[in-house]
Amino acid sequence: MEPGSQTVDEGCRLVYSMDTLTPAERSERMGRVRAKDTKPEMLVRRLVHGMGYRYRLHRRDLPGIPDLVFPSRGKIIFVHGCFWHRHGTCRYTRWPKSKLEFWKPKLEANRRRDQVNQRALRRMGWKVLVVWECQVDDVERLRDRIGAFLEGED
Ligand SMILES: [Zn+2]
Numbered sequence: 264m265e266p267g268s269q270t271v272d273e274g275c276r277l278v279y280s281m282d283t284l285t286p287a288e289r290s291e292r293m294g295r296v297r298a299k300d301t302k303p304e305m306l307v308r309r310l311v312h313g314m315g316y317r318y319r320l321h322r323r324d325l326p327g328i329p330d331l332v333f334p335s336r337g338k339i340i341f342v343h344g345c346f347w348h349r350h351g352t353c354r355y356t357r358w359p360k361s362k363l364e365f366w367k368p369k370l371e372a373n374r375r376r377d378q379v380n381q382r383a384l385r386r387m388g389w390k391v392l393v394v395w396e397c398q399v400d401d402v403e404r405l406r407d408r409i410g411a412f413l414e415g416e417d
Contacts, residue, residue: 303396304330304342310406311340316413325389327380338390338413341377345396349374353397 311318311331318340319332331340345355349370359366381391392412398405 303344303394303399306399307331307340307342307394307405307409310402311409314406314410326383326387327377329384329391333413336390336413337388338392339384340409340412341381341391341393342399343377343393343395346370347373348377348395350395350397353395355397 308318308320308331316333319334321328321330322332325332325339327341329339330342333339343350345353347370350356358370381393384391390412392409394405394409398408
């Protein structure tokens with residue numbers, strides 16, 4: 264099963280099963296699915312930390328609440344799930360098979376919001392790098408890319 268459809272299925276199962284949980288179980292479950300602690304992001308955070316860089320997380324005062332912020336360098340890294348943020352022609356980005364009339368406007372709005380936020384950040388003088396979920400498995404390549412971004416002048 265591809266991650267795209269898995270996400271949708273899990274979402275539906277989750278909503279369905281929520282009513283049968285105790286409040287403690289429910290908040291634990293919600294905590295686990297909270298978007299800001301997604302696995303690709305944790306992986307990038309560990310990698311960047313291991314490279315010796317320090318960063319701020321999820322700064323709410325910036326457009327799009329960027330995942331990793333490097334204030335002294337004026338740089339920002341977003342870690343985006345391919346499905347939710349519509350990663351170009353990536354195979355994880357394919358449209359859900361059912362309820363497309365529900366998902367399509369939602370997902371297209373996600374993509375538009377990302378573009379607006381990134382444009383706003385660039386206008387404020389920030390340099391922005393987007394790391395896609397499908398790119399985190401190639402750690403060597405990702406390390407090179409992040410290093411070049413954080414050390415680069417432009
Ligand atoms: Zn992708």
